[in-house]
Amino acid sequence: MAKSHKPVVWFPFAAGGTVIAFCMPVIVLLTLLAALGHAPAGLDYQNMHVFARSGLGKLIIFGVVALSLWSSAHRLRCTCYDFGLRADTLAATVLYAAAIFGSIAAAVFLARI
């Protein structure tokens, strides 16, 4: 009874939590500025496209999106349990599947850019 699947879940969770803490507030701030009609030049199609086409840009975008998705899925699973939803296997399956699906979708979109 030495093997556990937990590190596989935990490492991306911790990495994602850190990524969310460092990157998410400023990303939300940027899209909020755009939503308020003050879109910064960096959010223009041209600039975003150049960024997302470069290898480093792809790596950064995929890393942020995939790790954030996974961390959020893990946290939502815990949140479901804390709010009284005891069907943990179901919640874990649905949420992790959604996170994996979202990550694959992000990779496909990035590959198309």
Add this chain to the structure above:
Amino acid sequence: MSRRPLVRECPPTTWYFRQPRYMRYMSREITSIFVGAYCVLLVVGLQRLADGPMAWEGFLLALQSPASIVFQILALVAAVYHAATWFNATQKAMPIQIGEGFVPGKLISGAHYAAWAVLSLIVLILAGVF
């Protein structure tokens, strides 16, 4: 006489109203809902970016709806709250020992806050906000 274990009643859906610290815990838990939803928004944005200039402009325009603005404000609050609580927890999660003593916890959390501020500033400058 048989001994019965002490079983404390724990209402599964309302337990966190019992104590302020449980409420604080749950308020942090709730941020995951907004952060998770915002991650979905990011994936959708990526799709629009891959679809070309027209789709991207449409995405930026859709962000301007009132519901979207309210959601993003909530997401911003949630993300900042997540960040602050995460950095506050770093000093407990990874204490650094030097010799006999430990590096003061405030220094570890403070370094994270400083790095956060610098990184956010760099992203804002690169995005052309200033």
